[in-house]
Amino acid sequence: MQRVTIIGLGLVGGSIGLGLRRWSSAQPGGRALHITGFDTDLDHQQHAKKLGAVDDAEWKMANAVQGADLVILAIPVAAMKESLGDIAPYLRQGAVVTDVGSTKADVLAWAGESLPAGVGFVGGHPMAGKAQSIEAAEADLFKGATWCVCPAVTANEDANKVVLGMIAALGAEPFFIDPHEHDAYVAGVSHLPFIVSSALMRTVATDPSWRDMRALTATGFRDLTRLAAGSAEMHRDIVLTNALAVERWVDAMVAELLAFKVMTRGDDSAGRLLAFFDSARDARADWSTQTTREGELLQETRDELSSVNMSGQMTRMLFGNFAGRRRPTDRRGTAAKRGGGPDDS
Numbered sequence: 001m002q003r004v005t006i007i008g009l010g011l012v013g014g015s016i017g018l019g020l021r022r023w024s025s026a027q028p029g030g031r032a033l034h035i036t037g038f039d040t041d042l043d044h045q046q047h048a049k050k051l052g053a054v055d056d057a058e059w060k061m062a063n064a065v066q067g068a069d070l071v072i073l074a075i076p077v078a079a080m081k082e083s084l085g086d087i088a089p090y091l092r093q094g095a096v097v098t099d100v101g102s103t104k105a106d107v108l109a110w111a112g113e114s115l116p117a118g119v120g121f122v123g124g125h126p127m128a129g130k131a132q133s134i135e136a137a138e139a140d141l142f143k144g145a146t147w148c149v150c151p152a153v154t155a156n157e158d159a160n161k162v163v164l165g166m167i168a169a170l171g172a173e174p175f176f177i178d179p180h181e182h183d184a185y186v187a188g189v190s191h192l193p194f195i196v197s198s199a200l201m202r203t204v205a206t207d208p209s210w211r212d213m214r215a216l217t218a219t220g221f222r223d224l225t226r227l228a229a230g231s232a233e234m235h236r237d238i239v240l241t242n243a244l245a246v247e248r249w250v251d252a253m254v255a256e257l258l259a260f261k262v263m264t265r266g267d268d269s270a271g272r273l274l275a276f277f278d279s280a281r282d283a284r285a286d287w288s289t290q291t292t293r294e295g296e297l298l299q300e301t302r303d304e305l306s307s308v309n310m311s312g313q314m315t316r317m318l319f320g321n322f323a324g325r326r327r328p329t330d331r332r333g334t335a336a337k338r339g340g341g342p343d344d345s
Contacts, residue, residue: 002033005068007061007083009039009048011129012100014137015232016170017053022139023169038064048132062090070162073099078237084114093118096155100124101283102234103241104179105151111152120159122295123150123179125186126172143171150179187245192253194235197227204254204286287321 004020006013016033024033037054038061045057058064065071065087075083080101084345091097097119101107104123111121128145147167151160167174177185204210239246263272 002069003036003067004033004072005036005038005064006054006072007038007064007087008074009037009041009044009053009057010074010134011136011141012084012126013037013039013072014044014048014051014053014134015139015141016072016074016100016166017048018051018137018139019142019170021052036064036068039303044134048137051137052172053134053137061086065093065095066090068095070166071095071097072166073097073101075099075101076234076237077101077103077107078233079239081114084110088116088119091116091119091269094158096120096122096159098122098163098166100126100239102190104148104182106241108150108152108179112154116285117154120155120162121152122155122159123152124148124163124167125150125168125182127190128172140171142167145172146154146175147172148182149174149176150182151176171263180302183242184245184248187242188249188252189336191238191242191246194227194230195239195250196253198235199223201225201228219327235275 006017009017017037020033021035024031024035035054037045037048037057039048039057042059048054049057061083068091071087071091073080073083080099084097087097094217097111097115098121099107101123102125103127108121108123111123115121125148126142126145127148128142147170149160149163149167164174204213207213258275263269263276266272
């Protein structure tokens, strides 16, 4: 029986525990793994035990990792450096350590500084998540998700196999990637979204009209600001460990918004605006229809595909045949008056 220790029993750690325990119980004999959990929040430990995410829990991190074959650090990136140093003296020779942090270059550097020879480190980052609490943990959280894998240069083949086995047991798809490339990519597709979400929320909430404006908010605003409701500490720590990459994507976003601002001016504004929204819609459609090796949609977009394809029909349902019509414009770009109307002088 292999011994697994999960440090950090929030949503991700709890879901890993549930998934591994389910896999373990399905193996011949019914118990391929023994899972120990540790969290500085004792309520999380108790809930993880009640939920069945761990077999037992330890009150000291040192006790939790002693004798473990695999240690999974499911903790914030800011806590990673100290935790690696804390567990290093208690790890057995041949143990494997992995993590689920949102940035990788710093974490691999810290692991190289802290972990003793004979302990393999394989960085990881599951591209999945939802709520922030152990209460939302589920065994299928990672099913079909991409799991980034960044082995340390000192990690041997056995260490890689152990982590790949864990990923397979959780139903995820491994994706080997250089840690610096990982950080550059996720800065755009993972970190920029919560920054934009927070910036939008701050922009409207600090406006003097917000008290009245908030009554007009609907699903679009709710969807775009959802990420702003996430953990401020987690977002801060991600940015601090990936600042240069984040800065690059923020600059690109600002440039895109400034270019959009220019599009609203001039005789050809209508055409340029249409091209802007068309290109974004097409790029979104291409992304949303990616499939896994089994032919399933990679993203959870099945429900929205029909509404995307029927966007024109839905617009006509709301506004009738006037949906596709524009008032003709004069050379100044202003709406031209129609003959016979009350605006004629």
